[in-house]
Amino acid sequence: MKITIKYRLFASFLLLCGISAGAVEKMPTQHKTEPKQEAAKVEIRIHGVDKTLEKNIRAHLTLEQQRFHPNMGLSRIKRLLKQANTETRRALAPFGYYQAEIQIQHQKNTLADKPNKAPAWLVDIHIKTGEALKLQKREIKLQGAGEDDPMLLQVVKQFPLKVGDVLLQAQYETGKSSLLNAAQEQGYFDAKLLRHEILIDERAYTASIFLQLHTRQRYRFGEIHFTQRNPDKQKVDILAPELLQRFATFKPGEYYSNQKLQQFRQDLTASDYFSDVVVSINRAESQPASNHAGEKAVPVRVQVQANKPNRYSFALGYGTDTGPRANIAWDRRWVNQHGHYAHAELHYSQLRKSLSLVYSMPKADPRSEHLDLRAGYRNEDSDGRDYILYLLGVSRTRHRHLKTPWQELKLKENLFLDYRRERFKASATRYDTSTMLTPGIEWRYLKADEPLYTRNGYSLSLMLRGASSALLSDTNLLQTVFKGIYIFSPQRKHRLISRLEIGSSFMGNFEKVPASLRFLTGGDKSVRGYDYDSLGPKDDTGTLIGGTHLFVASTEYTYRVYGDWDVAAFYDLGNAFDDSKVALKHSLGFGIHWISPIGPIRLDLAFPLYDKEHRWRIHINMGPDL
Structure with a gap:
C-alpha cells in the first residue's frame, strides 16, 4: 500500500522547527509580587530516544502542554493518553521512524501528598524506534527556460537527500527551499513547483521524493536609475550618472x-563615495525587454x-623599527x-619623516x-x-586575470613612472x-x-623597475623584488606562517644607485634579533652601504592559548x-601576540x-600578517 504524505508531514516539520500556532500576549508590567507557578500535575518520562527526538515528541504531546492543568484527573489523563501514541508517531516521522514500537504507562504518584509538591501522575513512554526509513527514489525535474541553467x-546535484539516505523531512524542506530560492536569484521570478511530495511504501518500507519545478521565463535587467543625495540628504547629482x-x-x-x-551594491559601497547605498528591483515595474520578444526586463533602482x-584621520603607534610614530591624513x-579624489599623508617617526600627495582619477572600470x-x-x-628623497610620479592601476593550470588569478597590476632626486650618504665622510x-x-x-x-591564505608580489643613463638617469639599473607569505591552519588553534x-639588482655604477634602492635587511618584519636595516655589505670604514642582492626567509608557528x-x-x-x-x-625566538580589533600586536x-x-633583541610591531 502507498500513501501520500503532504500536509500532515509539513505540520510535523513546523513543530520540529519550534513554530507554534498560538501567540503569547505580553502582560503589562505591574508593581506587585507575581503568584508562584503551580507545580506540574503530570510528569512525563520518555525512554529510548536521544534529546533531539525527545524534544520534538514533547512539542507534539498535548499532554505535555496541559500538564499544569488544575483539573488533571484520571478521565482527562486517559483521554490525552489515547492521543499520545498518535502524537508520538507524528513526532518521530520527520526523523524517518515510521515503524516504532511505543508503550505508554501511567500511574498515580505515591509521593503526591508529600509537601515537596510532587506531580500527581507519572507517565512513562517507552520507545523502540526501529529502523529509519530510507530513500529509494529521488526524482527532481526542471522545466521551462531554466531546465539547462x-x-x-x-542545486539539484547538491540536494541534501540522496538515494539510500534516511528520510529527514528537515533536509527535504531545506532542499526544496534552496531550489526555489536559486530560481528567484537567477531571475525566474514566476517559477512554481508543479509537484512536491513524498511517497511512502509501507510494505516495502521505502520512500520516494518527487519535485517538479517549472521555471517559466527568465527576466532580464532593465535600465539602471540613480537617485543621489548630498550629505544633507538633498537631491543632487554629486557624481555623473555615466560614472556610476x-x-x-x-x-x-x-x-x-x-x-x-549584490556585487553592484557592494562595489558602490566600497568606493567610499557614499555613506548609504540601496539597490532594489520591483517586479511590478517589469516591462517588455528591448530586442527580446516575449521576454520581460525589470528596472534597477539605486538610491545613494x-x-x-x-575625511581627516590621526594615528599614533610604536614599533621597535621606528620608535614612536604619528600619522596625519586627509582625504x-x-x-x-x-x-x-585626493589624498595627503604626513608621517613622523624617529627614523623616517615623509609627506605624500596623490591625485587619483577613475578610469573605465572605476x-x-x-x-x-x-x-x-x-x-x-x-x-x-x-x-x-624628492619624488614625482604617475601610475596606472588595474586588475588583470591570469589563468593557471589550477585556477584563474585576479592580479592587481600597477604600471608606474617615477622621477627621483635623492641626496644620500655614500660613505662615512661623503654625501652624493x-x-x-x-x-x-x-x-x-x-x-x-x-x-x-x-588563518588560511597567501600573498604574492613581483616588482620590476629600471633606469637608463640615456634617459634622465645617472646610471643604468634593472631591479626585481619578489615577496611571498603563506599561512596555513592545520587545526583551529594552530597556524604556520612562511x-x-x-631581490636582485643589476647596474652600471653602484655608487650612483641611491640609498633608497639598495638592499638592506634586519628588523621586526625580516630577520628578527637584529636592528632595523642593520644587515648588509659595509665599506672599508665599517659603514653600511647596502647590497645588490637580498634573501630573507622565515617560518613561524603560533598557538592560541587563551581568548x-x-x-x-x-x-x-x-x-x-x-x-x-x-x-x-x-x-x-618566541613571542606573545594579542589579536586586537585592528590586527595582531606582537611582542617577540x-x-x-x-x-x-x-x-638578543625585543621586537614590538602590529598589523595584519598578509
Missing part, C-alpha cells in the same frame, strides 16, 4: 542575476547618499563629478582602474640609510646626489579568509649581499645564532 542544475553606470558588471538586456546585483567630502572623497599623479618627500636617518627616471611594473595577488587575522623575500592571545615560535634567516660574498644571518624576543656580537 548551470546554477539550478548544481560603470560600477555595474551587467548591462540592460542581460539576464538577471541576484549575485551581480554621498559621504562627507572631507577628499570626491573633487568633481568625474569622481576624482572599481579597480585609476590613474594617479603622485608627489612625495621622504627623509630617513638610520644606521643603514641616510637620505632625503642621484637622479633617476624609473619606469616599472608590479603585480600583487592576495587571498585570505580573514583580512586582519588570516615568508620569503628575494585572543597567541604564543609564537619562529626561525628567521637572511641578509643583503653583493656578488662577492654571501653570509646569511640566523635567528631563533629573538636571539641571533652563530653571532657573538649580538645577544
Whole structure:
C-alpha cells in the first residue's frame, strides 16, 4: 500500500522547527509580587530516544502542554493518553521512524501528598524506534527556460537527500527551499513547483521524493536609475550618472542575476563615495525587454547618499623599527563629478619623516582602474640609510586575470613612472646626489579568509623597475623584488606562517644607485634579533652601504592559548649581499601576540645564532600578517 504524505508531514516539520500556532500576549508590567507557578500535575518520562527526538515528541504531546492543568484527573489523563501514541508517531516521522514500537504507562504518584509538591501522575513512554526509513527514489525535474541553467542544475546535484539516505523531512524542506530560492536569484521570478511530495511504501518500507519545478521565463535587467543625495540628504547629482553606470558588471538586456546585483551594491559601497547605498528591483515595474520578444526586463533602482567630502584621520603607534610614530591624513572623497579624489599623508617617526600627495582619477572600470599623479618627500636617518628623497610620479592601476593550470588569478597590476632626486650618504665622510627616471611594473595577488587575522591564505608580489643613463638617469639599473607569505591552519588553534623575500639588482655604477634602492635587511618584519636595516655589505670604514642582492626567509608557528592571545615560535634567516660574498644571518625566538580589533600586536624576543656580537633583541610591531 502507498500513501501520500503532504500536509500532515509539513505540520510535523513546523513543530520540529519550534513554530507554534498560538501567540503569547505580553502582560503589562505591574508593581506587585507575581503568584508562584503551580507545580506540574503530570510528569512525563520518555525512554529510548536521544534529546533531539525527545524534544520534538514533547512539542507534539498535548499532554505535555496541559500538564499544569488544575483539573488533571484520571478521565482527562486517559483521554490525552489515547492521543499520545498518535502524537508520538507524528513526532518521530520527520526523523524517518515510521515503524516504532511505543508503550505508554501511567500511574498515580505515591509521593503526591508529600509537601515537596510532587506531580500527581507519572507517565512513562517507552520507545523502540526501529529502523529509519530510507530513500529509494529521488526524482527532481526542471522545466521551462531554466531546465539547462548551470546554477539550478548544481542545486539539484547538491540536494541534501540522496538515494539510500534516511528520510529527514528537515533536509527535504531545506532542499526544496534552496531550489526555489536559486530560481528567484537567477531571475525566474514566476517559477512554481508543479509537484512536491513524498511517497511512502509501507510494505516495502521505502520512500520516494518527487519535485517538479517549472521555471517559466527568465527576466532580464532593465535600465539602471540613480537617485543621489548630498550629505544633507538633498537631491543632487554629486557624481555623473555615466560614472556610476560603470560600477555595474551587467548591462540592460542581460539576464538577471541576484549575485551581480549584490556585487553592484557592494562595489558602490566600497568606493567610499557614499555613506548609504540601496539597490532594489520591483517586479511590478517589469516591462517588455528591448530586442527580446516575449521576454520581460525589470528596472534597477539605486538610491545613494554621498559621504562627507572631507575625511581627516590621526594615528599614533610604536614599533621597535621606528620608535614612536604619528600619522596625519586627509582625504577628499570626491573633487568633481568625474569622481576624482585626493589624498595627503604626513608621517613622523624617529627614523623616517615623509609627506605624500596623490591625485587619483577613475578610469573605465572605476572599481579597480585609476590613474594617479603622485608627489612625495621622504627623509630617513638610520644606521643603514641616510637620505632625503624628492619624488614625482604617475601610475596606472588595474586588475588583470591570469589563468593557471589550477585556477584563474585576479592580479592587481600597477604600471608606474617615477622621477627621483635623492641626496644620500655614500660613505662615512661623503654625501652624493642621484637622479633617476624609473619606469616599472608590479603585480600583487592576495587571498585570505580573514583580512586582519588570516588563518588560511597567501600573498604574492613581483616588482620590476629600471633606469637608463640615456634617459634622465645617472646610471643604468634593472631591479626585481619578489615577496611571498603563506599561512596555513592545520587545526583551529594552530597556524604556520612562511615568508620569503628575494631581490636582485643589476647596474652600471653602484655608487650612483641611491640609498633608497639598495638592499638592506634586519628588523621586526625580516630577520628578527637584529636592528632595523642593520644587515648588509659595509665599506672599508665599517659603514653600511647596502647590497645588490637580498634573501630573507622565515617560518613561524603560533598557538592560541587563551581568548585572543597567541604564543609564537619562529626561525628567521637572511641578509643583503653583493656578488662577492654571501653570509646569511640566523635567528631563533618566541613571542606573545594579542589579536586586537585592528590586527595582531606582537611582542617577540629573538636571539641571533652563530653571532657573538649580538645577544638578543625585543621586537614590538602590529598589523595584519598578509
